[in-house]
Amino acid sequence: GDSVTQMEGPVTLSEEAFLTINCTYTATGYPSLFWYVQYPGEGLQLLLKATKADDKGSNKGFEATYRKETTSFHLEKGSVQVSDSAVYFCALRGSYGGSQGNLIFGKGTKLSVKP
C-alpha cells in the first residue's frame, strides 16, 4: 500500500541555518504530496502542496519539489527562525483505490530552532 517515510527527528538548528527534511513515498499512480506543520498545542496546518511531477510548492519561505524519479518531496528553507519550531509531517493523497482522498502521513519530524 501507499506509504510515506520521513527523516527521524528531532532536528535542532541555529537561527538562520538551512533546513532540509527528507521525505520519500511509495504510491501507485500519481499521488498529490503535502507538507503539514503542527505548532505546539495546535492542530495540523497545511504548509504547502504539489499535485504533479516537477511541481514546486512554496509557502512562508519553505519549498518542496515533487520528484517522481526519486519519489521524493524534501522540505527546504534557506534561513529558519525560532518561530519555525514545530513538528513537520509529509503526507500523500493517493489517486487510486479505497484510499482515494484519504491522507497518508509520515511519522513527523520535530524541528527546534535555537536563537
Next chain:
Amino acid sequence: ETGVTQTPRHLVMGMTNKKSLKCEQHLGHNAMYWYKQSAKKPLELMFVYSLEERVENNSVPSRFSPECPNSSHLFLHLHTLQPEDSALYLCASSQALGGYEQYFGPGTRLTVT
C-alpha cells in the same frame, strides 16, 4: 468560533469510564474525520463521515464509537479504554471527500489511567 474546534482539550479517564470527545466545524464542510496521533507513529485515520454517513472505519476497536448527528458536529464516544489508547485525537473537516484540503482542530489529549 472559526475553523474546527475540539472539546475538551485534555481528558484523563480510567479504564472503566465512559466519556465523549466533541468536534465542531464552522466552515460549512460536508466531510469530517477522526485521527489518532500517537508518539513515534504516523497519524492514523480512524473514521470518515460524509454528509453524516460513515464511509470508512479503519479497523478501529469497538470501544471507540463515532457519531455524526449533522454535518457540523462529530463525536467520539469512548468506553473501557486501554492505556495504549492514550494519544492526541484530532478531528478534521473538508469541503467534501476526495481532493479537498482538510482543516484540523487542535486535538484532545487523552490519557487513560
